[in-house]
Amino acid sequence: MTPGRSPAPALAVVGATGAVGTVLLQILSTRADVWGDIRLIASPRSAGRRLTVRGEETEVLALTEDAFDGLGAGDVALFLTPAEVSARWAPVVVTRGVAVVDRSPAFREDPEVPLVVPEVNGYAARIRPRGIVAGPDCVTAAMIAAVGALHAEFGLAELAVSSYQAAGASGRAGTEALRRQLAVVAGAELGSQPGDVRRAVGEDTGPFAAPLALNVVPWSGELRADGWSSHELAIRAESRRILGLDALPVSVTCVQVPVLTGHSLTVRARFEAAVDAARAREVLESAPGVVLVDDPAAGEFPTPADAAGTDPAWVGRVRGSLDDPRALEFFVCADNLRTGAAVNGAQIAELIAREHA
Template sequence: MTADRSSGPALAVVGATGAVGSVLLPILSQRADVWGDIRLIASARSAGRVLAVRGEEAEVLALTEDAFEGFGPGDVVIFLTPPEISAQWAPVVTTRGAVAVDQSAAFREDPEVPLVVPEVNAHAVRIRPRGIVAGPDCVTAAMIAAVGALHAEYALADLGVSSYQAASAAGRAGSEALRRQLSLVAGTDLGEKPGDVRRAVGEDTGPFAGPLALNVLPWSGELREGGWSSHELAVRAETRRILELPDLPVAVTCVQVPVLAGHSLTVRARFENRVDAAHAREILEGAPGVVLVDDPAAGEFPTPADAAGTDPAWVGRVRASLDDDHALEFFVCADNLRKGAALNATQISELIAGESA
């Protein structure tokens, strides 16, 4: 099998049958077609499945070295895989001269791997000593276009965020667990007495730290020193890297909520310069990848239900701090599978493809 470059560089999608892959493949059909050959790759148990991409059917290949036959300079491989898979196979791709675009946490802290959100730091794609480009956690991706646009105007000095994370961030297992739990509590008065929901759900909490239906869980990720979670520390580290602010104070609390799709965040950003809320709204209205929906008097503000299935980050409730004329507070929502992963990986890959155009 040889990559067809007659109509553009080749693209491979590893993890094509997963939750993010199922979102990415339709995106490829909706955007400008810059690709020649597109290969779909997954684990051996998914090999042989037939999926649609660009209006045609494609058979899924097993993840082996043979799946990358013919790939070389100018070609791109997107990894939508767990970190251990990305860490093993991205170097296989780069030794062939192709570029690996990884959406896992495997390379996000590597100083030789740029961490990129195209609306904010597209320039970083060009310098990739290891031939790998990483995308951030879906929580970081949800807020960073808005925060980055404001930083460019006012110079960010301090950031505090709380995330309200959808179940689908844990993949299909997360979505299925929430659906199961909701079916157990639907039409009941559970949740009015201590322990009701836990008894109804039992031990079937899926990938979550406790029952999610009729509940919120102030936890996402793995335990780290000082009581922080791995996801909270990731948002802190990734924000610093993307904005090139290595000493930026960042406080994060990650909360899991009973929503299937769409992450939300409350953001309090303090800047070096004095902030005008009206001007901040103008900045956000013109920011790439951001849609402003901000008229509380008319009941207009973003929700995860609005963001689900869409490309941008939706921003609203923009207001100046009551206590600090250098601070701004707002609410942001974005589809965690689309904006937070699949679209970001696609945009990065298109930037790389454009280098050889």
């Protein structure tokens, strides 16, 4: 903050016109207002657009150095941009004394950039050697509040997860591709003969490795050693960093499913000693950022359709392992745009803002 300005810090939202930016502006109108000025910044092609934030229309500025004029120590810039944009511009903004919160993968592996989920390791945001705090991948964010609460109670020893990822995690390209594919296959007798969905969709798989309509695709990311994908390895590394367990055995399988919004995961967590499912439910019921929905006898368990448009992670199907008293199995869903991205960014930015309160 510069002399003569309101004591409330300013927030610059970079990438304000994207899918996550749109959700963030909605969220800012519902959370405790810790901000003075809110500055909206996007690519030059979006400059001049007027968006509503906190009930007021605000003009979008082009992403240039001039867009950050007047910002300084105590202010925060929240980047909701692709990795290459964050990598280029976040260090520029930091030179002005502005703290950066980045939601892209650009800095997640940097040991000098804390990787933060406030429900689990919010304290880590206070130490920022590079002036930057990163948020995790939206799949990691979907499960980590629940896993972190259980770790704090029982001591996590091993983690195995399978993700069921929504098309929306690939941005508008993902949702538009799924909608196109669904329109092609709607009403057709497809899915019973080998290759018929692929033939109907043709080459229009969008950002996915195979047709997603009437299908599941067990792949997300780029190929790495021994058949693992880059996305699977990223979730493994992020879980370790956030939980502070550098040697935690973690196994991940990423699967794309024909859902527009809302990631789901099956989780098998193994602990240092025997774990009781009833006690685990009590822990999850009181965990911040988690809603427990767990009564299968009444047909009550979470689905991505329930989680869409909400902020917490929804957890259910909590049960002890059939063959290991130290293991627990559960299912978790979360809105990938809200829980997985916008809420996490807003929470980290608010933590930083409150340092100067």
